[in-house]
Amino acid sequence: xxxIADLVSSGDLHGKRVLVRSDLNVPLDGxxxxxxxxxxxSVPTIRQLSEAGARVVVCAHLGRPKGAPEDRYxxxxxxARLGELLGRHVVFATDTVGDSARAAVEGAQxxxxxxxxxxxxxxxxxxxxxxxRTEFAKQLASLADAYVSDGFGVVHRKxxxxxxxxxxLPAAVGGLVQAEVEVLRRLTEDPQRPYAVVLGGAKxxxxxxxxxxxxxxxxxxxxxxxxxxxxxxxxxxxxxxxxLEEDQVEAVKGYLDQxxxxxxxxxxxxxxxxxxxxxxxxxxxxxxxGAIPADRMGLDIGPESAVLFAEKxxxxxxxxxxxxxxxxxxxxxxxxxxxxxxxxxxxTGKGALTVVGGGDSAAAVRQLGFEDDQFVHISTGGGAxxxxxxxxxxxxxxxxxETD
Ligand code: ADP
Ligand code: MG
Numbered sequence: 001x002x003x004i005a006d007l008v009s010s011g012d013l014h015g016k017r018v019l020v021r022s023d024l025n026v027p028l029d030g031x032x033x034x035x036x037x038x039x040x041x042s043v044p045t046i047r048q049l050s051e052a053g054a055r056v057v058v059c060a061h062l063g064r065p066k067g068a069p070e071d072r073y074x075x076x077x078x079x080a081r082l083g084e085l086l087g088r089h090v091v092f093a094t095d096t097v098g099d100s101a102r103a104a105v106e107g108a109q110x111x112x113x114x115x116x117x118x119x120x121x122x123x124x125x126x127x128x129x130x131x132x133r134t135e136f137a138k139q140l141a142s143l144a145d146a147y148v149s150d151g152f153g154v155v156h157r158k159x160x161x162x163x164x165x166x167x168x169l170p171a172a173v174g175g176l177v178q179a180e181v182e183v184l185r186r187l188t189e190d191p192q193r194p195y196a197v198v199l200g201g202a203k204x205x206x207x208x209x210x211x212x213x214x215x216x217x218x219x220x221x222x223x224x225x226x227x228x229x230x231x232x233x234x235x236x237x238x239x240x241x242x243x244l245e246e247d248q249v250e251a252v253k254g255y256l257d258q259x260x261x262x263x264x265x266x267x268x269x270x271x272x273x274x275x276x277x278x279x280x281x282x283x284x285x286x287x288x289x290g291a292i293p294a295d296r297m298g299l300d301i302g303p304e305s306a307v308l309f310a311e312k313x314x315x316x317x318x319x320x321x322x323x324x325x326x327x328x329x330x331x332x333x334x335x336x337x338x339x340x341x342x343x344x345x346x347x348t349g350k351g352a353l354t355v356v357g358g359g360d361s362a363a364a365v366r367q368l369g370f371e372d373d374q375f376v377h378i379s380t381g382g383g384a385x386x387x388x389x390x391x392x393x394x395x396x397x398x399x400x401x402e403t404d
Contacts, residue, residue: 001400002172004045004148014053014110019144020046020174021161023153023380024060024078024115027363031077035363036085037372038153039078041380043085045150045174046113050088055108057143058082059096059116059161060151067123069095079115090115096122097139105143116143125160137164150174152181153359153381155396156388162396173400176380181397183355183377184388192317192353193219198309198340200225201323201358204245210322210386211255215264217389220316222267222309224301224325224336231256231268237290240274241297267312271302273326273333280330299333300326306339313343320389322357322382328364341365345374358382 007013022042027034042058049056063073079092091114093101104114119125124136137160141147147169149155154162155177187195197218199207204227214221223231226243233239234252259266268289274296275284286302287293301309306325313319321344325336341364348354356362357379365378372378379385387394 001397003178004048004172004174007146007148007170007172008048008052012053013049016054016146017057017105017108017144018049018054018146018148019057019059019140019165019169020049020148021151021154021165022046022058022060023151024058024075024082025062025153025359026078027359028062028072028077033077033081035366036081037362037366037378038380039081039085041176042150043082045148045176046082047086048175049148050086050111050113053110055105055110056113057105057108057116058113059119059140061120061125061154061161062118063120065118065120067120067126069117069121073118073120075115075118082113082115086113088113093117097136097143101143119161126157127160133160133164136160137168140165141168144169147171148174149396149400150176151396152177152379152384154384155381156384156392156394158395163399166396166399167402171400173397177397179377180379180381180385181388183353183379184385186353187318187320187355188217188389188391191217194316195318196220196222196313196316198222198224198313198319198321199227199323200325200337201360202226202243203323204230204243205248206383207323207386208245208248208251208255210390213390215255215258215262218264220265220267220312221259222312224269224305224309224340225323227323228269228301229298231266232289232292238292238294239298240292240294242292243297265312267309269301269305270308271304272298273300273302273336275299275332278327280332284332299330300328301336303335306336309336310339310343313340313347316347316352318353319344319347320355320357322361322386324361324364328368334368337364338368341368341370345370348375352376355379355385357385
């Protein structure tokens with residue numbers, strides 16, 4: 001895999017157009033960016049290329065438009081924020097590979113930065129049809145002389161701007177992707193023990209898949225968030241109206257047996273904050289894990305569980321955390337997530353390797369007032385890091401090896 005450093009040192013980037021795939025998929029409230037973490041993380045690679053004299057053409061996606069332009073998914077607000085962070089003007093193209101994009105790239109001087117409009121406004125970007133994807137990749141490739149893959153949040157996707165374009169241009173891996181992979185490697189190859197994994201969040205079925213492989217590497221698995229109710233059900237508890245993946249209950253029973261056999265400690269909450277509605281104003285109370293009333297839903301781990309989880313993290317040398325412990329966006333259900341974040345900060349201070357993965361998890365720690373540097377690493381890619389830990393091949397990385 002060619003590193004970006006080689007690209008920068010190998011020759012003169014002056015006059016060269018470099019297409020950079022970044023992950024700028026930030027949460028928006030209208031046109032206000034509510035967490036700019038992914039933009040910040042993308043800045044070093046863009047700056048490095050710009051300072052080396054390249055004409056930097058950045059491409060990225062935002063949200064899930066259906067292959068056609070939609071105002072609310074425009075990257076325009078991102079261009080403005082990227083410009084502020086870079087300390088230089090970012091030219092925004094109002095299409096991805098059309099007249100505006102071509103004009104912006106043609107007009108670019110050495111060191112200039114252009115941001116193309118949302119890749120996913122084009123059906124070719126995410127198409128399952130190889131010919132359609134290749135066609136779009138060719139249009140992207142025609143805008144540049146070299147390609148840098150720096151969108152870690154999408155490296156597990158076989159998409160035009162991630163996979164196909166890397167086969168059409170001289171390609172290199174960006175510093176962000178490199179750093180992310182380096183940290184994940186430390187989690188999978190001989191991690192320092194005890195190694196604790198905390199799982200939570202709402203994408204339950206996605207995340208259950210990772211447990212299988214984690215049971216072979218981790219010493220302790222702490223489960224909270226929306227996932228936990230499938231575990232409760234597997235233990236025969238009633239879960240009321242809580243998030244539940246009924247069809248995964250059997251799989252979870254299997255994981256619990258497997259954990260016992262492998263000597264992996266599974267830590268489940270002992271109490272739950274149960275509310276009448278998914279709302280900050282709803283009536284809510286702390287109930288024992290096995291006694292969630294039929295008309296209530298669990299929206300956070302309870303205070304005793306928060307203490308228990310903190311204890312189970314206190315001596316860890318390695319921690320991977322993916323998924324909030326509760327519906328942290330609403331104040332009454334944020335305490336469990338805050339407690340886990342605090343426990344991670346404390347072990348980081350004692351020298352542990354702490355990694356936070358997942359878009360909402362990263363947003364949660366920032367919203368709760370923690371700083372990025374209180375953890376060893378905050379990953380920009382939840383899905384990508386989970387797939388890496390599952391041992392899956394990530395197309396966006398594999399293609400860079402292929403074109404060595
Ligand atoms: P990440 O982006 O970190 O991978 P997910 O997308 O899986 O995390 O889940 C984040 C969401 O999970 C948050 O919006 C949070 O409100 C929600 N969540 C956490 N716990 C619960 C729960 N008990 N019930 C419903 N939603 C929950
Ligand atoms: Mg999420």
